Amino acid sequence: MADGNLSMPASTPIKTTCPYCGTGCGVEATPSGKLVRVAGDPQHPTNAGRLCVKGSALGDTVVPQGRLLHPQLRDKQSPGQPLQRLSWDAALDHAAGELRRIIDTHGPESVAWYVSGQLLTEDYYVANKLVKGFVGTANIDTNSRLCMSSAVAGHKRAFGEDIVPVAYEDLDRCDLVVLVGSNTAWCHPILFQRMLRAREARPQMKIVVLDPRKTASTEMADLHLGLRAGSDVRLFNGLLAHLHRLGLTDAAFVERSTLGLDETLAAADRDASLADIAADCGLEVEALERFYALFAATERVITCFSMGVNQSSAGTDKVNSIINCHLLTGRIGKPGAGPFSLTGQPNAMGGREVGGLANMLASHMDLEREEHRELVQRFWQSPAIASRTGLKAVDLFKAIESGEIKAVWIMATNPVVSLPDADQVRRALDQCELVIVSDVMAETDTTAYAHLLLPAQGWGEKDGTVTNSERCISRQRAFVPPLGEARPDWWMLSEVARRWGHAAQFPYRAVHEIFDEHARLSAFENEGARYFDIGGLAGLDAHAYDALAPLRWPVPRTAADARHLQAFADGRFYHADGLARFVPTPARAPANAVDADYPLVLNTGRVRDHWHTMTRTGLSATLSSHIPEPFVELNPADAEAAGIAHGSLARVSTRWGSLVGRAVVADEHARGSLFVPIHWNAQFASDARVGALVNPVVDPVSGEPEFKHTPAKVEAFVPAWHGFILSRKPLAIRHLAWWTRVTGASFTRYELAGDATSLPWPEFGRVLLGASADADWLEYIDGAGGLYRAAHVVDGRIEAVLFVAPRPDLPSRNWLASLFAAGQLDDEARIGLLAGEPLAAGPDEGATICSCFGVGQKRIVAAIESGQADSVVKLGELLKCGTNCGSCVPELKKILSKTQAGAKAASTAS
Structure with missing residues (x-):
């Protein structure tokens, strides 16, 4: 395909999988000309044709804008010079040669890979094989460390293997869903709608939400417990003791299938009163009693947990405190019952299958177990095997800054935005000897620090499999040709391996060959020892692999080996003795407490229509319309104390950094807390990377960072003026004090603020809008009131508008935005331009x-x-x-x- 061109013949729909959350919805994509029509796949078992708004707008993101098209090299000695375009051979020679030089000089522990749940399973498999088996280090970690590693650690401690025991169909059969630390309505909307339909069909079903915040999910719940941030373990320990006191222990199951109950009850403070627990959790006793009574009285309970549980310095204990309650009552391994980890990324589960974390081996084998290391090395026929746990994400970037790690290859992720203490990541990459980044986009916060940039295939171009939250493997199929010289991630890695002399072990010519090897390894000397087994899918040729329908593992080789898809239905777990473990989880406070300097708790998370660091969703006007700006949500009392009004700008600061966002003052927001979304990056905002503010403390077991509890303060940010621009063309506005960029249907919108009290607005306005001296130019100036308005018109069509005022309450952008889709401006529209509304004002849609x-x-x-x-x-x-x-x-x-x-x-x- 020609560089930057995206034009396709009309075709029949291609069945693929959504690249957003871990729900794993099936998608039908139909290329037509320069457009891609997207619809839900009615045959996919996950979503039966339904898609959330992000999935529905996927066609908006299959565009050439901003794509990385060719390998490029940055001269480390001349950082200000343009990037040099390379051939793939030259780029791969450079990568292989520089990595080999560093390994030979400093040893295998001096290099690292940082990968992503956005990779397909086949990419993930090759990366882990290369690093752990052929470099001989486990210094390969993933951004799944930031979202799901506490769930992995909790599963392994309790079950002996990282097994999610619940399927989506169980949501249709349960009588109580408990959502813990999960705004499921926004973050997993297809699953949430499934829960609501189940409740509508069976009104006796209840939905309970445990979350410090009031969210879209709490709006639809039967009961919301707004527990104090970080008190989850105390609440579930209390539930465990309460259930035990009521005699609701499934004694036969506990005796036959578990160990460790007495020690766990002792650690749970079994004699604590409900009043004490409620006080510790910041709850009314009546609300706590109601939840405990519902759980106690309901046999078919599913406890869904997500980032509010995992992203904590006590995340693994939170997970195990939940699992303990299900083990005690035997509510596991049964239809409609069990603990359910709602996965964050589309292929976090697939990455776990192939050992994507620094403390894992492929096929659910343990890096710490010598017999597993020997088995994997023998299967791979590799010259080495990593012998100790590698550096987990936060420690990995600290080791880069200290010089312990001298080279890093970052794949399909943006850690300068997404990691905690993100400015430390920036410092680390800035002084790293070799930074290789393979990505879809040319300009991200992370690619700015790359010495070698490698163009990766994006969604719609790459081919492989993903595994969703319920262990369902689905195909992600290509339906458009790759842009420029973009290549699969597995191919890049294999080419480096071949340059190191390992062509025989990396012979892959097509992606189905990698999947076949992955399937064979899962069954290799397994014999039922590991629940993860897809040996029944080994041997698929290209045609069979392409036709692979969604299915849930395990998929063993023969029917005689088949174990029930309802995990643990036979009461067998995957510790060596076949028993599950109760895990003692003493309650403890979050690692960093608020104090007089930082009296508020900063919580971070997603919004409904954006994803991760916006490199994909930021391209869509549809997805940018719901919440267009970074914001700071806070309680009216906290806002009043800081002199912050709703809609004004606010600065949030912590010991690690600060940002500025639009204040959202909400009565329902808990006092003493702040919420800031995770998505905005340096391409879409001047000062909104919340990762730079986040406390880098991690869970001692999982290594997952504490994204939900950082001591913070908030204050008013008072610029000299506020403004906005709508423009058909991208503009250079990065020199202003504060700005955000929003994608519109046929324009780009900029929200602005400046610190200069006096500006030559006619001249400055023309510079901002890129208008020449003889341009068709309309303007209005009110010097006394500090108002300035200008419009640039080209050939009778609106090109750009600029509105400035001393206060943030500027005219609505909606009518002005509609003019960009129109043709020639009529006289009434020209007159209304500087007023920001038509002469005969019609209804304004609002937000x-x-x-x-x-x-x-x-x-x-x-x-x-x-x-x-x-x-x-x-x-x-x-x-x-x-x-x-x-x-x-x-x-x-x-x-x-x-x-x-x-x-x-x-x-x-x-």
Whole structure:
């Protein structure tokens, strides 16, 4: 394909898998011209044709903008010089030669790989084989360390193997779903909608949410426990003791299939009263009693947990405190019951299968066990095998800064944004001897520090498999040709291995050959010793592999070897003695406490329509419309104390860094806490990398960082002026004090703030908008009021607009945005330009609530106030909002309730 060109003939739909969350939804992608139409795959067992708004907008992201197209080399001695384009042979010669030089000089522990849950299983497999078996180090870790490693560690401690014992179909059969540290409505919306449909079909089913925040998920819950941040272990230890006191122990199961109950009960402070537990958790006793009673009375319970559990300095203990309650009651290995880790990334599970973490070996084997190391080395026919645990993510980048690691290869991830203490990562890469980055995008916060850039294939171009949260393996198929010279990650790694003389062990010509080897290793001398076994998929040729339908492991070689897909249904676990372990989990406070200097708790997480560091979702106007800016959510009392008004700018600071975001002052937000989203990077905002603020302390077992509890402070950020720009062309605005960039349908929007109290606005405005002196230029200046407005028109069409004021309450962007989709401006539109609204002002949609159909808040409120809609269902019938993916339903419910309450109050007052 020609560089930067994306044009395809119309074709039949290609079945593939969504590249976002760990739900693993099936997708049908249909290329047509320069567009890709995306729909849910009705045959995929995960989603049966449904897609959330991110999945529905995937076609927006299959574009050439910003793509890395060719291998490039940066001259380390002349960092300001342009990157030099290389051939693939030259680039791979350079990578192999420099890595070999460093290994030969300093040893195998001097190099490292940092990879990603965005990789396909086959990429992951080759990376771990090369590093652990042929370099001979376990210094390969993954960004899954940041989201799921506490779940892995908890599973291994309890079960002897990293096994998720629950499937999605169990959500249809359970009578109680407990969501712990998971805003499932936004982060796993297809699963959340499945839960809601199950509850609608069986009203006796209940949904309980345990979360310090009030979220979209709590809006739809039967019960919300807003527990104090970091108190999860105390709550579940209390539940364990409570269940034991009530005599709800499944004595036969505990005797037959477990060890360690007495020690675990002792560590759980079994004599603590419910009042003491409630006080420690920041809860009302009645709410705690209600939850404990629901859990006690319900046989079919699924406890779903996600980042609020895992991303903690006590994350592994949180996981095991949950599992302990299921083991005690025998609510595991049965339909509709069990602990359920909701995976963050599309292939975090696939990465775990192939040993993607620095403390694992492929096929669920243990790096610490000599017999497993010998088995894997013999299967790989490798000259070496890593003999000790490698450096986990946070420690890995500390070792780069200290010079212990002299070369790092970063694949499909953006650690300068996503890791805690992210400025330390920047310092580490800045002084590292060799930084190789293989990525889809040319400009990220991380590629800026690369010496060698390698263009990787993106979603729609690459081919392989992924495994979702319920252990379901699905194909991710290519449906467009690769842009430029982009290549698969497995191919790059294999080419380096061949240059090191290992062509016989890396002979892969096609991706199905890698999958075949992965499947054979899973069955190699297994004989039932490991639950992970896909030996039944070994030997697939290219055609059979391409036709592979989604299926859940294990998939053993013969029917006689088959174990039930309901994990642990036979009461057998995967410690050497076949018994599960209760794990004592003494409650402890978060690693860093608030103090007088940093009196608030900073919590971080996702928003509904964006993903990770926005390198994909930031390309979509649809996904950028819901929450367009980085924000700081806080309680009104905390906002008042800091002199912060809703909609103004606020600076959050910690001991590690600071950022500026738009203040969202919310009554329902807990006092003493702040919430900031994780997504914004240096390409989309001047000062919003929340990773730079996050405490780098990690869980001592899993190595997972504490993203949910960093001591912080907040203060008003008061610029001299506020403004915004809408422009057809990208603009150079990085010199301003504060800015964010938002993708629009046919324009780019910039929100601005400046610290200069006096600017020559006519000249400065033209510079900002890139307009020449003789351009068709409209402007309005109110020197006394500090207002400036300008519009640049080219050939009768709007090219750009700029609005500036001393306060942030500027005109709505919606009508101005609509002009960019129009043709020639008529006289009325030209007159209205500088007012920011048409002469005959029509209804303003307001902030986008339903991204699928572009329905704004003001239209929703108007429909409720007019009496046309008195329910979420009626709103859907009238406006279509909430009728596609359903992820906006919690917000619709909240708007409905608030609007109706306001109308009732007004009526009473009158």
